[in-house]
Amino acid sequence: MKDLEVQEQPVPFMVFAHWLHEHTSKSRSNYTGACVLSTVGMDGYPNARNVSIKLLEYPYLIFGTPINSLKSIEIKASKKVALTFWWEESMRQIRIQGIASELDEETADFVFEKRNKGSQVVSLISEQGANLPSWEILQERYRVMFNELKDERIERPEHWKGFKVEPIRYEFMEFRKTRLHYRRVFHKKKDGWEMKMIQP
Numbered sequence: 263m264k265d266l267e268v269q270e271q272p273v274p275f276m277v278f279a280h281w282l283h284e285h286t287s288k289s290r291s292n293y294t295g296a297c298v299l300s301t302v303g304m305d306g307y308p309n310a311r312n313v314s315i316k317l318l319e320y321p322y323l324i325f326g327t328p329i330n331s332l333k334s335i336e337i338k339a340s341k342k343v344a345l346t347f348w349w350e351e352s353m354r355q356i357r358i359q360g361i362a363s364e365l366d367e368e369t370a371d372f373v374f375e376k377r378n379k380g381s382q383v384v385s386l387i388s389e390q391g392a393n394l395p396s397w398e399i400l401q402e403r404y405r406v407m408f409n410e411l412k413d414e415r416i417e418r419p420e421h422w423k424g425f426k427v428e429p430i431r432y433e434f435m436e437f438r439k440t441r442l443h444y445r446r447v448f449h450k451k452k453d454g455w456e457m458k459m460i461q462p
């Protein structure tokens with residue numbers, strides 16, 4: 263009898279990490295970790311905006327954000343989120359659904375350290391999503407604070423943290439000019455990942 267041929271299934275996290283690495287090396291963008299984060303809004307509407315994935319720590323995809331932002335409030339109410347990536351240079355789309363949970367202090371510090379000075383200063387002077395009575399006052403606060411801290415190490419403010427997303431479903435799509443796109447879906451089961459191909 264012919265030996266049974268066992269074909270290892272790829273672990274989707276590794277496929278994601280590999281595709282992200284290829285994208286980062288090909289792309290001229292400064293925001294290669296950018297993706298659309300969709301949350302369930304408090305009014306039941308989906309709510310979507312870009313965030314930047316700053317760290318991969320198996321099995322998590324990690325981004326930073328103020329803990330009192332709208333997205334954070336929505337995640338506290340429903341931990342089910344989606345992340346959507348489109349990388350034109352490699353003609354690839356990745357869709358992820360998963361469960362988000364708040365970062366611990368140490369990881370939040372690490373992610374904050376990776377932010378550039380301007381972003382760090384904004385985290386200090388701006389309450390993301392709150393009403394803004396005067397653009398000029400905010401601009402002036404930014405200017406003053408930036409000059410004051412430009413050569414200093416900025417500590418992460420307490421309200422700035424972030425989330426780690428543990429995927430339960432991945433879809434990898436190789437976009438083809440013919441529109442005969444190649445789609446693979448990975449679904450997390452108790453004993454591993456189930457993989458299937460789906461039609462374009």
Ligand SMILES: Cc1cc2nc3c(=O)[nH]c(=O)nc-3n(C[C@H](O)[C@H](O)[C@H](O)COP(=O)(O)O)c2cc1C
Pocket residue numbers: 293296311312313314315325326327328331332333334390391
């Ligand atoms: C490319 C790109 C990357 C972004 N990355 C982040 C991020 O990592 N964290 C964040 O809080 N906001 C990020 N933003 C801003 C968000 O899209 C959004 O405006 C902000 O977080 C407020 O969203 P919310 O009111 O739904 O909480 C990014 C925007 C863009 C265009």
